[in-house]
Amino acid sequence: MSSTTQRRASLILHRMRAMLLGGVVMIAAGCASPHDDGTTLTFWTIGREGEAVVKLLPEFERLHPGVHVKVQQLPMTAAHQKLLTAFAGSSTPDLSQLGNTWLPEFAALNALEPLQPRVDRSAVVKQGDYFANIWATSVIDGKLVGVPWYVDTRLIFYRADLLKATGFNAPPRDWNEWRKALAALSKPQDGIYGILLPTNEYEQLMSLALQQPEPMLRDGGRYGNFRSEGFKRALSFYVDTFRLHQAPPITNVEAGNPWDEFGRGVYAFYFSGPWNIGEFRKRLPATEQDDWATAPLPGPDGAGVGAAGGSSLVIFRQSEHKDEAWTLIEYLSRPDVQQRFYELLGDMPARRSAWDGDGLRNDPKVLAFREQLEHVKPTPPVPEWEQIANEMQLVAAQAVAGTLSIDEAAAEMDRRADRILEKRRWILDHERHAAGAAP
């Protein structure tokens, strides 16, 4: 029996050894193997993007003879682990897609090539053309480490026909109106709710919290700031939605098929991201396509901000083909290529000029996103953010279940965040001492 336990216990060790000793093998397998003539770029994509990007590459290879791009598609669930393992084993690709919330982590690892000098020289990548706060997510500690590729923010999908039938001719613009609409549209005794907020997704509460003046972490990301008035206001609004039975307290695992239920009017609002435009178009019958619409997030008092999500393109420091990797980033950043990318996949372009294409400009369902993207805020730029956001949601779910009050939940979130940030505080203080000691 002990052998099985210890086998599990040594699982970590196997990984560690693979990382440390196997690095040489991985370099040989991953980076080398050059094309017959010229350079081979290794490009890692995460999730669905890989399928679309391979359709854009023949054109790039035609424009740049001698550069061959090898795309590796990582599944969403394994990507983070694979990227970290690759870093530990010195087998990172030349360039990769990287989620905006992961950028601080890889910047802390010093794994990413600073890109500002290349942007300064570039005729294609122009900072002014990008949504300002989307660009800001790629700037970590004053250094630009990525170029925004596509954007993602959560806003509201709503059933315009149901809202109209209850007397709301426009989507809500602030929390007050939103609450009224939710109350009018919820009939919990019939299993009908105003909105679906899966209790195991942190993005919704996080978006509401970003609308507050106080940041969620204070003192340069040293401590949690969840006990601020602003956060408590966001948490109260979130929790009240459940307590008033305007949202069912279920996770996205149980929600099963939310698209179908949205179509049947089980939920009048759905708090989600751009990929669902495609899902709703695909899954709902043609006759129901005029019934739903999108709107920017309502804020506490007036139009609210959303979370600056999406992915950037990064070059790894270890790459031996940084110039070629940059030409690929420039190619993928061209407005016309971004438009084709949108047509292939529905991923929204990060730069404004790409939104002038017909596909985007004339689509009423995406206009709300265009509007929202001018009003987004980045998440706290610390490597621990995703873990903190997870803990925040776990505590929030307890508040939804009624086992914690708002004040207790906020205090618990701070306690957990402070514990997670302990190492960061130590390192920041350590570095300050080291800097102070140096002449």
Next chain:
Amino acid sequence: MNPQRAAWWFLTPALLVLAVFFLLPVIAALGLSLTDYDLYALADIRHLRFVALGNYWDLLHQSAFWSALGHTFYFVLAGVPLSIMVSLGSALLLNSPLARCKPFFRTALFAPVVTTVAAVALVWRYIFNTKYGMANYVLGAVGIHPVDWLGDPHWAMPTIILFAVWKNFGYNMIIFLAGLQAIPGDLYEAAHIDGASPLQQFRHITLPMLAPTLLMVSILTVSGYFQLFAEPYVMTEGGPLQSTTSVLYLMYNEGFKWWNFGTASAVAFLLFVIMFAVTALMLRVARRGAAA
């Protein structure tokens, strides 16, 4: 060359392999559990701190660890007896002289063991779906209100136990079947002549004769069930409200999700100590029972 030295020479290759691939990693993991190896240490080894038993101390003061341990014990205490009863019951049925089509049933009942957890979880998630699932449909037919199997924190673990028992009972069933077939038939004949009822036969012949098998099966099952991970990973992702987060799930999250390898190693060693203690206790109780 004396025989003892020759024996050592023969053992050396196996011992070397064990040392390199088993002992060394375990010692390294133990070392790792005394540090705060994490993302920052990966970036710069100077950020690695020796924390002695700090990881263990922190874990013992974390409600998340205790609740994960509680869920694991819940799973073991409810799952192991249930699993063994189902295995023994089906083995008895298969071993009965009245049973027909034995090879078919033996294969059919063993089939869940060789299926992939991720694949069958998909099917079971549909069965346990609150609105459209078969489980609630059947309950509804006899007038019982629908149960939120995977969404209600009180029901999620029983559902996971049900799933795990279904998935695993076939393996023990085969072992029990072998054990049953090894019991000499004349014992039953003699008992029959003495007028013992089937229940008495089971109580006084089958159970005592199966005792060694039963002990082995329960130790294997207990240690297997302590390592609960795949079932909640594919069915509930540890939720709802973390009600299905096991100790191993906690280790996975710490290590592979958040890259806190120091803490993850400490979790692994704590689980090892607990399992070691529990199985040692089981062996001791069994030995005392055999001596009595």
